[in-house]
Amino acid sequence: MTNSKEIAKELNLSREIIDDIVDYLKAEGLLEIKTEEGAVIITHKGIIEIEEAFEKPEKPTEHFPPIINFIHVGSMYNSAIQQGSTESNQTVIFSKQEQTNLRELINKLEALKEGLKSDEQLYSEFVAEVDTLNAQNNSTKPKRLIINESLKSIRTILEGISVNIATPEILELISNFIK
DSSP, X not given: OEEHHHHHHHHTOOHHHHHHHHHHHHHTTSEEEOOTTSEEEEOHHHHHHHHHHHHSTXXXXXXXXXXXXXXXXXXXXXXXXXXXXXXXXXXXXXXXXHHHHHHHHHHHHHHHGGGGTTSHHHHHHHHHHHHHHHHHHHSSSOOHHHHHHHHHHHHHHHHHSSSOOXXXXXXXXXXXXXX
C-alpha cells in the first residue's frame, strides 16, 4: 500500500493530476483506493501488467507505453538532453575560453568584410551575422543556438562566393566551433 499524495509530491504533480491518474487506474482495474487520505494498492490485474512491462520492456502494454525509451543521436556536440522531468530547468554554460575563441574568430571574419563589398546583398548579410556573433559574445548569457546558426550562415556565404576570400583555416574554425 502506498499514498498517492506522497507520490504526487515526489513527482512534483498537482493534486488534480494525481487524482486523474488514480481515477484512470482505478477505472481500468489496475489499482484500488483504500482510504480517503490517498492510500492506494495495486490490484492483481495491475501487477500482471507491470510484470508484462518488465518482461518485454520495449513493447507497450494495454495501458502503458514501453518502459524503455531509446534515443539515438548520430552526433551531438555541446548539447544536453533532459527527459522525463517536469518543470525542470537546464543551463548550458558558454565558457570564457569559448568566448575568447569566438572573439578570435570574429576578428578574422571582420577582416574578410572588405572582400565582400562588391556584392551588396552578401556584404549586408555577412555584416548582420558577424554583428549577431558580436552581440552574443558580449552577452552575459550567450546563446549557443544563435551563435551556431550565425556561423552556419557565414560559412554558407563564404563557401558560395566565386572568389574564395575565406582561408581553409577560417572555414575549419567555423566548423569546429559549430561542433
